[in-house]
Amino acid sequence: MKLKYLLLCATLSVAFTSSAVLASENGKKPIPGKSDxxxxxICLKPEIQSETDYKKTKExxxxxxxxNLPIGSKIKEKDLNAVIEAFATRKRDTPERADHCQENVRERYWEMNPVKDK
Structure with missing residues (x-):
């Protein structure tokens, strides 16, 4: 019985560690295009960064x-919606600094839009 619990703990430890590594990598991986x-x-603006209401944040x-999109730049509506959703549903630190905000948005974006292997 002890062996069973030991194996379960080891399995969970490996699973959580690999999940944390993946999240850390996703937090450093830029969002495609001008969105990043x-x-x-946007993460530098305290009024947006501190907003907790989902609909208000998206708006x-x-x-x-x-x-503020540079002149001549375009973002597909689908991509824009994905970034907005990632921003509105990101994990929030307390207090959240601008660099953490960006990492949290990146991490959430890649959770929602994983890269598919070819």
Whole structure:
């Protein structure tokens, strides 16, 4: 019985460790296109960063994207929605610094949009 619990603990330990490593890698992996730069800029704005209401956050982030996207740049609506959703549902640190905000948005984006192996 003790061996059974020991094996279970070892399995869980490996699973949580690999999950943490993957999350850490995803937090460093940039979001494609101009979106990553935009997320970094948005994370610097305390009024957006501190907003906790889901709908209000989505609205604020969409407005920021629409108003501040460089001239001539376009983001597909599907990609924009994915970034906005990642921003609104990111894990929040207390207090959240701008660099943590960006990492949390990246991590959430890649959780929702995993890279498919070819």
């Amino acid at each position: 730069v935009m997320v970094a800029d 604020l982030v969409r407005t920021e994207f629409e108003e």
